[in-house]
Amino acid sequence: MNLEKLFLSIKGLGTVALWVLVALVAIGILVAVVAYANRSRGFRLFLVASVTLGSSWYAFLVAPFQQVGHEQPSVAEATGEIYPTAPPGQVKRGEEVYRSNGCVYCHTQQVRGTGGDIPRWGQRRTVARDYLYQSPVQLGSQRKGPDLSNVGARRTSEAWHLRHLYAPEWMVEGSTMPPYRYLFEIRKVVGDGSPDALNLTALGLKEQVSPNGRYELVPTEDAKALVDYLLHLKAEVPLFEAPLPKKQEKSDEKQNKKQQSGQQPSKPTVNANQFE
Amino acid sequence: MSSANRNTSNPQAGDEQPPAVSRHVGIAPMLTLIAVGVLLYAGGMYLDRHAGGFRANVYEPYRSLEYVESLQPQDKGDKLMAQGKQVYQTCSACHQASGEGMPGQFPPLKGSKWVLASGPDRIIRIVLNGLTGPIEVAGETWQGVPMPAIGSGFSNQEIAAVLTYIRQNEEWGHNATAVTPEEVAAVREKVSDRSAPWTAKELKKIPVGEEE
Amino acid sequence: MNSSESSQSSGHPEAEQARGQSPWSAADLDESCQMPVLYLFVSAGFWLVISSIFGLLATLKLHAPGLLADIPWFTYGRVWPVFWNALVYGFAVPGGIGVSLWLLARLTRQCLVLPWMIFMGALFWNVGILIGLLGILSGLTTGHAWLEMPHYTNVILFVCYAFMAIPAVMTFVWRNEEDPYPSIWFLFLALFWFPWAYAGACYLLNFVGLRGVMQAVADWWYIHNLGTIYFGLIGLAVLFYFAAKVAERPLYSRYQVMLILWLLALFGSWGDVPHGAPVPAWLPNLSAVTNLFVILVLLVLANVLHRTVSGHYGSFLKSVPYRFVLFGGVAFFVAGIVDFVTAIKPVSTIVELTEFTQAQSLLRVYGFFAMTLFGALYFIVPRLARMEWPFPRLISVHFWLAALGVVLYVVPLAISGIVQGGLLQQADVEFMQAVEPSLIYMRISTIGDVFFLLGHVVLFLNLGVLYYRYAFADWVATIVNSTQPTEAVEVGA
Known part of the structure; x- marks a missing residue:
């Protein structure tokens, strides 16, 4: 039975009436069962427990599951673009690194619709559909560090992420993030050296690690996978349930401009975005 | 462990009888019942307003499905543009993604007066039935490959989209009016008995918008 | 030890006949609980x-992020x-079971059934915890909050719980008290609540996927x-x-206590989904609305407790175990009111996703539950071990360390959450700008962690020495005694 449909079909009665109805039916069933089972105190308590736990089980697990448990990626009407898509294997590996090192205890991955979140952490709020391919879903409950739902759009440089993982306080002043030096290795330069090697001068570690340039600092596969995962984290594509509030205004402006300039079509506005 | 040290002087040893319970009913259950009623009502009212009709696609801070619908991008042009970009992949084989064509073979669309004409009547015909013979584009006369008729392979919607895309492409500096599926349908109706490609001369006779 | 076995063998007589008048004295009942509960x-x-060692380590990392960072x-x-799993599954759940078992035996006036089964359950429960923590x-x-331990430990813990709970249910069924004291209702419900919630959540998260x-919804629910x-x-x-x-x-009003049970079970379980x-x-x-109903639990509870205790509040201060319980009771009310207030949307917008949530959980798990448990534990153990x-x-030292620890941990973290959340409301404040002023409060809460650790060492010292005397001292003495005569014989020869 679909909760949504049920509620819609009885909506004429109003939610209040529905509540009362549900409550009366529930109490009626309870009284009948309890009266029947009245012989045993233990069994009565057992019934109380099962009915109450069952009600919360239904309301908080079954009903939402019916609604969002089978959600599918969205397909943009005009372009046929699919979002979200199943992440590539390297990103999945990065997700494992993220999980096993407990990044979730300091970083959330959810943009709320309120509380100054949207301008700071993303274009729009995040919704259930954004997490379709994540497992485990790392929503998090505390922000000791920044939210990461859109970190792939905010910080696009792989080198920045690698350096930041190795020495966070060097990249962000006052950072309380622990360094993840165990995701890197220092080894002897062979040949031309590894293409992944970190820029030691930029980290201020030239003197410490390799004063004579014979050693290099190389990220492990885990570190690279983690960075790939971070770069993959984007929740920007507009969805029906999460339209882009800012873009909406923008396109309105654009339309107005078009109408104004439409009177003089001979003057095309080149790169109109630059002026907005 | 023996019963000898059972009665050690335990500082906390009070009476070891289980505590009792009184059988007062008191007024609290009645008050609670009233409070539950009031809270049920208030909660119901609150949910009526904030629960988004128990819909799967209404999220905070939106109130109702109607409200979320009203927030969807309404500009039809934008949708056409996006669709047109997809359809243009067919065109870009010759005219290139940049719209600059190939020198000596395919004329550019970028900056072309044929594309940017105030009305779309001519280019709709070109797309529907193709074009052959010499044509002057961007100050050059092109004799190259004739344009095939591709109208039958695309819907009015798709043709409108791709034409809107080339007429309004900001990257090309274009800013002409959008083309609607209805306009395409009207032209298709008019030229339904024609199968030969157009020539530039023939097209010049067809008026475009108010200018002509 | 022998006596506990003998009482166990006669632990389930023809209960029907015995109902109403228990053949067991309080001492007999205690003896049956002795081995598993201790x-x-x-x-x-x-x-x-x-747990508190790891908690302190975690909070020290906020002072020095580089601490042990290379391992x-x-x-x-x-x-x-x-830290959190050791607190919840290592301490709170088994501690709660221990108190439940003792109360169950005392209040049903029935000797605990199958204490060896419970002991085995507890033993392997600890093995499960060890494996789980090493796994983490x-x-x-x-990656699921409160359920971080690897999925195979879920099975271990569940089976071990069944080993402990089944004898408890049997004790209840064979009770000698037809209408037991209301605490029993709560304990009986809790006996089922944990395995249901735990098995449900673990099954959904770790086995079905x-x-x-x-996943997050199931986790919040759990x-x-x-x-x-x-x-x-x-x-x-x-x-x-x-x-x-x-x-x-006598406890005021059986019926109002029943009301509390119903209200808590019915409305308390309806999730904790953040706004x-x-x-x-x-x-x-919906979750917020049901949270509003929980305030009724507090109101009725306040009524019941006040009418029971009024005029005797001073008695709570006479003995340290009672003080623990009093602190726990007060913390329950504070935690309930905080939950109520944070269910309101504008408030939750500020404090959710900050340290405030951590302060809230700790207030409930530690300030209320653990403190109450400490009180019960200090009261029960001397009776059990005789x-x-x-x-x-x-004991008094532990009380002050724990009480100050809760205050010094919860209050700064809550302030830190409010400061950070409040600053982040303004869209133009950089994230680091909001973290900086709140960081100092997070660091103050370290004092709370230190107090916790000291308090727990003190508790364990008391418990450990007592347990040694109870379980091993006789045994060691026997060995010592049995070796001495042989020496004497040798000397004699």
């Missing part, structure tokens, strides 16, 4: 020390869940059912027991 308490105390096993993201440290965490955001209902039920059972005992008066969560709007709002606490003065 073991549960000692192991709970042990995990508590482990993957001790990175913050692994140390923190070890080695990076096998599941829910898709997308439903956290709420464990943190609010399970701990609430056991904690309230202890509160009711001591309220009547301390005031030396900003990426789920359809009705879910957090001996004095080895260091009676340390």
Whole structure:
């Protein structure tokens, strides 16, 4: 039975009436069962427990599951673009690194619709559909560090992420993030050296690690996978349930401009975005 | 462990009888019942307003499905543009993604007066039935490959989209009016008995918008 | 030891005949609980020390992020869940079971059935915890809050729980008290609540693998059912027991207590979904509405407790175990009011996703539940072991360390959350600008962690020495005695 449909079909009665109805039916069933089972105190308590736990089980697990448990990626009407898509294997590996090192205890991955979140952490709020391919879903409950739902759009440089993982306080002043030096290795330069090697001068570690340039600092596969995962984290594509509030205004402006300039079509506005 | 040290002087040893319970009913259950009623009502009212009709696609801070619908991008042009970009992949084989064509073979669309004409009547015909013979584009006369008729392979919607895309492409500096599926349908109706490609001369006779 | 076995063998007589008048004295009942309950308490105390070591380590990393950072096993993201899991599954759950068993035996006036089965359950429960915590440290965490231990430990813990719970249910069924004291209702409910919630959540998260955001919903549901209902039920059972005992008066109104049980079970279990969560709007709002109902639990509870204890509040201060219980009771009310206030949308917008949530959980799990449990533990253990606490003065020391610890941990973290959340409301404030002023409060809370650790060491010292005297001292003495004569014989020869 679909909760949504049920509620819609009885909506004429109003939610209040529905509540009362549900409550009366529930109490009626309870009284009948309890009266029947009245012989045993233990069994009565057992019934109380099962009915109450069952009600919360239904309301908080079954009903939402019916609604969002089978959600599918969205397909943009005009372009046929699919979002979200199943992440590539390297990103999945990065997700494992993220999980096993407990990044979730300091970083959330959810943009709320309120509380100054949207301008700071993303274009729009995040919704259930954004997490379709994540497992485990790392929503998090505390922000000791920044939210990461859109970190792939905010910080696009792989080198920045690698350096930041190795020495966070060097990249962000006052950072309380622990360094993840165990995701890197220092080894002897062979040949031309590894293409992944970190820029030691930029980290201020030239003197410490390799004063004579014979050693290099190389990220492990885990570190690279983690960075790939971070770069993959984007929740920007507009969805029906999460339209882009800012873009909406923008396109309105654009339309107005078009109408104004439409009177003089001979003057095309080149790169109109630059002026907005 | 023996019963000898059972009665050690335990500082906390009070009476070891289980505590009792009184059988007062008191007024609290009645008050609670009233409070539950009031809270049920208030909660119901609150949910009526904030629960988004128990819909799967209404999220905070939106109130109702109607409200979320009203927030969807309404500009039809934008949708056409996006669709047109997809359809243009067919065109870009010759005219290139940049719209600059190939020198000596395919004329550019970028900056072309044929594309940017105030009305779309001519280019709709070109797309529907193709074009052959010499044509002057961007100050050059092109004799190259004739344009095939591709109208039958695309819907009015798709043709409108791709034409809107080339007429309004900001990257090309274009800013002409959008083309609607209805306009395409009207032209298709008019030229339904024609199968030969157009020539530039023939097209010049067809008026475009108010200018002509 | 022998006596406990003998009482166990006669532990389930023809209960029908015996009902109403128990053949057992309080001492007999205690004797039947002795072995499993003392073991549960000692192991709970042990995990508590482990937990607070990791808790202190985690909070020290906020002062010095580089501390032990090069060892993957001790990175913050692994140390923190070890702290929390050791607290919840190492201490709170088995400690709660221990108190439940004793109260169950005392209040049903029936000797605990099959104490050996319970002991085995407790033993392997601890093995499960050890495996689980090592799993987290080695990076096998599941990533679901409060359920971080690898999925195979879920099976171990569940089976061990069944080993402990089945004898408890049998004790209840064969009770000698037709209409037992109301605490029993709460304990009986709790007995079922934990395995249902735990098995349900573990099954959905670790064995079925829910898709997308439903994982988070299942996790919130579980956290709420464990943190609010399970701990609430056991904690309230202890509160009711001591309220009547301390005031030396019958507990006020059986029916109002029943009302509390119903209200808590019915409305308390309806999730704890945060307002900003990426789920359809009705879910957090429904959750908030049911949270409003929980205030009724507090009101009726206040009525019951006040009418029972009024005029005898001073008695709570006479003895340290009672003080623990009083502190726990007060913390229950504070936690309830805080939950109520933070269910309101504008408030939750500010404090959710900050340290405030951590302060809230700790207030409930530690300030209310653990403190109540400490009180019960200090009261029960001397009766079970039939001996004095080895260091009676340390009980008071533990009380002050724990009480100050809760205050110094919860209050700064709550302030930190409000400061950070408040600053982040303004869109133009950089994230680091909002973290900086709140960081100092997070660091102050370290004092709370230090107090916790000291308090738990003190508790474990008392418990450990007592348990040694109870379980091993005789045994050691026998060995010593049996070796001495042989020496004598040799000397003689």
